[in-house]
Structures are given as structure tokens and as C-alpha cells.
Amino acid sequence: MKLNLLAAALFLALAVFGQSAFGQNAIPESKKKLIAEVVTLTKMEEQFGKIVNEMMAEMEKTYPRMIDDIVDANPDLTPELRSEIKSTAGKSYVSFSKRLRERLAAEFDYSAYIKEAIYPLYDKFFTEDDLKALAAF
Numbered sequence: 001m002k003l004n005l006l007a008a009a010l011f012l013a014l015a016v017f018g019q020s021a022f023g024q025n026a027i028p029e030s031k032k033k034l035i036a037e038v039v040t041l042t043k044m045e046e047q048f049g050k051i052v053n054e055m056m057a058e059m060e061k062t063y064p065r066m067i068d069d070i071v072d073a074n075p076d077l078t079p080e081l082r083s084e085i086k087s088t089a090g091k092s093y094v095s096f097s098k099r100l101r102e103r104l105a106a107e108f109d110y111s112a113y114i115k116e117a118i119y120p121l122y123d124k125f126f127t128e129d130d131l132k133a134l135a136a137f
Helices: 002-021 029-041 044-072 079-107 110-125 128-136
Strands: none
Touching: 029 044, 029 110, 029 128, 044 079, 044 110
């Protein structure tokens, strides 16, 4: 559990600060191996899929409530139109969410993303000693 939390925290922190890490020089092979070890130990590729699914599932719950609030705040809508919008928007979002998750699972290459985006971040923000400590943790 600790490892999953660590992986999620590292992923989110690095994603936020990630843009400045791109365009760096090549990562030394020894450091690349350490990064690969940390990525493997934290099951990062698996975690990406889980994080996306959990976020989308949570949005399936909150999106209809948000639409309800927006619709209810509009005094120009008739009760019938409010009901129709609420019903349609919720169903549409659930359908969209399902299709998006299926498409991401089928088409998004998490492994390539990790190598292209996460490796440079780990290279920039962690020394080899840091990576060794993370792997030992």
C-alpha cells in the first residue's frame, strides 16, 4: 500500500512539474536502469490505468450533480426541460466515460509515456543515490 501511495504521489508531483524536464540531454545508462527499477517496483504502468479509471469513476458520480446544480440555478428552464437535461447529461457522461476508458486501455501506450515523460522527470529531480534509496524503500 505504501508503495502504491508513493507511486501515485510521485506521479502527480512529477506530472505537475514535468514540462520543464523535457528537452534534457540523454539520461546516463546507469541512471536509466535505476529509474526502470523504481518504475517496475512501484508498478507505475499498472498504476496509471488504475488512476485514470478511479478518476473517471469519481467524475461519473460528481458530473451529474454538477449538471443538476447548474440546471437548477437557471430560472429560465421549465421543469420538463430541467428533467430532460439532467437525465440526458448524466447518461451521456457515463457513456462517454466508458468509451474513453476503453479507448485509453486499448490505444494509450503507458510504457512509452513513462519512458518519454517520466524518465526525464526522474532524471531531473532525483540523483542516482535518491533513486537507489527509492528502490530500497
